[in-house]
Amino acid sequence: MPGRTLYDKIWSSHVIRDYGDGSCLIYVDRHLLHEVSTPQSFLAMEAKGRSLHRPAANLAVPDHVVPTTGRDQPIPDPLARAQTQRLAENVARHGVPYIPLDDIRQGIVHVVGPEQGFTLPGMTLACGDSHTSTHGALGALAFGIGASECGIVMAAQALRQRRSKTMRVLVTGARPLWLSAKDIALSFIARVGANGASGFAVEYAGPVISAMTMAERMTLCNMTIESGARVGMVAPDETTLSYLKGRPMAPDGAMWDRAAEYWRSLSSDPDAAFDREMVLDVTGLAPVVTWGTSPEDVLPIDAVLPDPAAETDPARRTRREKALAYMGLTPGMRLEEVEVDVVFIGSCTNGRLEDLRAAASIVAGRQVAPGVRAIAVPGSGLVKQQAEAEGIAEILRAAGFEWRDAGCSMCVGMNGDMLAPGERSASTSNRNFEGRQGPGGRTHLMSPAMAAAAAVTGHLADIRKLMGEKAA
């Protein structure tokens, strides 16, 4: 029997029925719910008089619409208040485990799931959010779905899905000091294209991945959807296991030992064949930022903006012209000259403790540049608590950052935290789409360290020049 990939192993252990047309009915172990993608799912389910197949397989937490200030007050926006209230009512009626807004564990679903040990290796996990790919960092098969599919998972604990093709990305080489997981993720997307990995499940492997922390792996898997692939994953190893051990919802005692033994078997066999292989050598790579309106519009920070006139393909030329016009930028300009109005550190991509630590290490002893509004938003209440205990929050505040409560915040432009038309951000979030952070807003994606560097200089800045060779 030929070797099997990590994806193959998890997929085949969940197949209920193979329809023979490339699709299978697969069992879905767990489902994360938030307030935005599920109200219609509950309505549709209840209209047919159904209930949840297994309520304990679910975990609900509000994150998208919640304000990140004034949490002792009712949510001011009546629509956001109603949506959050609707989630609370729905989960209460159906007995779904729920983390309410005033719970210290509340936060972004993709931060909370791993943090609570709700996400485990080898499981299938779905959520009505495209960044569900994040959970693949723990060696889970995790993917985003729409509201109808949320309703199907709730009622049936199963989904009919097309089996993905498999792609392995071997990340090799000597990782430069300031090259973050975000830089590696954006460099991969630039290489493969924003739609280039569509139809694939991406497994990241190689020495650079093995040496990564869990937070870094989560950043990488989180961003995988921006390459078109719904699934990003990393095989579970000792880093994964030591991260999970002792988490509230992870098994313990003899059950842990049994689970751990199984999880250690979950790696791609040496002779496993992938449909596509790519090697990403990070030696000498520079930190990157996005300059346009697609996550594939990536350049090293020391580059100049592209000139559409030099583009021979007319469709690409038009797209570049439009992107530059939307972004209010001119060809040939140096990226380091681009001034920013807002700095956002947070999101399911970069809202974890390590991300905040990285930002704090840059801004320590420095000040946010005049005219720049800088906000730091922890990915969960527990991240916030830990950051405060470590003194990170105080460093950020002293530098002039606003220190907020946990939520999706300025990543998603629907909770009050947003850019004004024409405003420009240095953002650790995941999408630089038109209007993503607010209508007319202009987003440059980057790592927490690079966003912090932009905060203290007032423009897109090369972290290497700011910090020299000194480690954070």
Add this chain to the structure above:
Amino acid sequence: MKPFSTIRSVAAHLPEPNIDTDIIYPARYLLVLDRDGLGDYAFRDRRFDRDGRPKPDFVLNRPPFDKACVLVAGGGFGCGSSREQAVWTLTGFGIGCVIAPSFGEIFRNNALKNGLLPIDLPESVCISLGERAEAGAIFTVDLENRTLMADGVQVAGIDLSEGQRQALLNGWDEIDLMLRDEGEAITAFESGHRAAQPWLFLETR
């Protein structure tokens, strides 16, 4: 869902690649709790300026394309956020079929659950169909016979699994079929799975 019936309509051409679901349905309207009546929000920031005035050069504001039931789009249509509102807003606007070289995977799944037919065709075919669309050709989307026609002449077949074709034509909701046909199989699988990986069935509360 509503059964899919044959579409005869002009087609709007949106050649730009990677039209994401934030463009199709801006996030601020995700606060709406409904799934019907969302057509007004379709491509909101492309169709209207900040004062709510229609932008006359956007294709869906230009007759006869303001009544188009078919979109001919660029690759990666519907990439990005999983929001199903991107599908609900298109169907609410009257769109029943999107033709593109490729689709965001989650968007494609969402479309098929709501009677919106995604047709994948090679880029060169999409470009030539886009030209026909701009010239005002009447597109016929006949799922019964698996044919796509422009001005009465077949231009492509419609490649879709038979199960999905039947579901669209009959307006079947997937969950109804799944619980009817697979309920026992799911329960049987679950008990074996529970024995093999019992840690997945611990209380999560």
